[in-house]
Amino acid sequence: MSLTAVAFTLLFVAITIFVSMRQKLGLERDIIVxxxxxxxxxLAVGLVLQAIFRTTHPLLLVPIIVIMVAIASWHAARRGKGLRGIGLRIGIAIASTEAMIMLLLLGMHIIQSTPQYIISISGMTIGNAMVVAGLYLNHMRRDVESSRGEIVTLLALGASAKQAIQLGIKRAVKASLIPTIDGMKTVGIVQLPGMMTGMIIAGADPLQAVRYQMLIVFAFTSSAAVTSIILSLLSYKLWFTPSLQLRRWEKEE
Structure with missing residues (x-):
């Protein structure tokens, strides 16, 4: 794609700004920013990846993946304001998921151990895990607030923190997985995923593109489940004080 063609894509932005102005949504500044x-x-990522893809030592990729996990954890942790230590737990959940996916893919020789494959798939895996972690925290927050009376009653009857909040955890885990599962059900029929579409546009054989997309879809489903479950196990105590009282937290803006 030429720079001229890229410049013309700004027409889509202009249309969005026009709609915002016409409907008085006040989103013009946010759209421009x-x-x-x-x-x-x-552009920065493109330049960095261009340099990374030239490296031949896999260990040089570790710091990059660590940075990606750290940024994803920080972003997802914003959904858990008031829960001290939630960022670290999200980081552990995402890192564990990333390690599992990479060990399986590389150990079974499904992908090559080159930066081109490792960074690309790691980015998608970490990004998906970040979204799932954010969804889990959102649903968990709402569930705990709406079930506060039930949880307090269970605690008063002698239940442990895990027992009192177990139903909420199950509901939040299930809710965080719904978008991934729904996406898996409709992929190829309702939507053509970005990776598959990009490969086809680049000239790859459609069947080869489909195989890689199947890899990503199945890996996403696994990573979503693992991330949500690990996060639930690591974080459920954060919803309580040391004296087993439900915490109050900052309301989202």
Whole structure:
């Protein structure tokens, strides 16, 4: 794609700004800032990846993956304001998921141990895990608040923290997995995923693109479940004080 063609894609941004102005949504500034940030970030990532893909030592990729996990954890932790230590637990959950996926893919020789494959799939895996962690915290927060009376009653009857909040955990885990499972059910019929579409546009054989997309879809489903379950096991105590009282937290803006 030429730079001229890329420049013409700004027409889509202009249409969005026009709609916002027409409907008086007040989103013009956010759209412009988001557009600039997206362009700068993507160009920066492109330059970094260009340099990374030239390296031949897999261990040099570890710091990059650690940074990706740290940023994803920080972003997802914003959904858990008031829960001290939630960022660390999200980081452990995402890192564990990433390690599991990479060990399986590399150990079974499903992908090659090159930066091109490792960074690309790691980015998608970590990003998916970040979204799932955020969804889990959102649903868990709402469930705990709506079930506060039930949880307090169970605690008063002698239940442990895990027993009192177990139903809420199950509901939050299930809710956090619904988008991933629904996406898996409709992939290829309702939507053509970005990776598959990109490969086809780049000239790859459609069946080869489908195989890689199947890999990503199945890995996403596994990573979503593992992330949500690990996070639930590591974080359920954070909803309580040391004296087993439900915490109060900051309301989202």
């Amino acid at each position: 988001g557009t600039i940030r997206a362009a700068v970030q993507l």
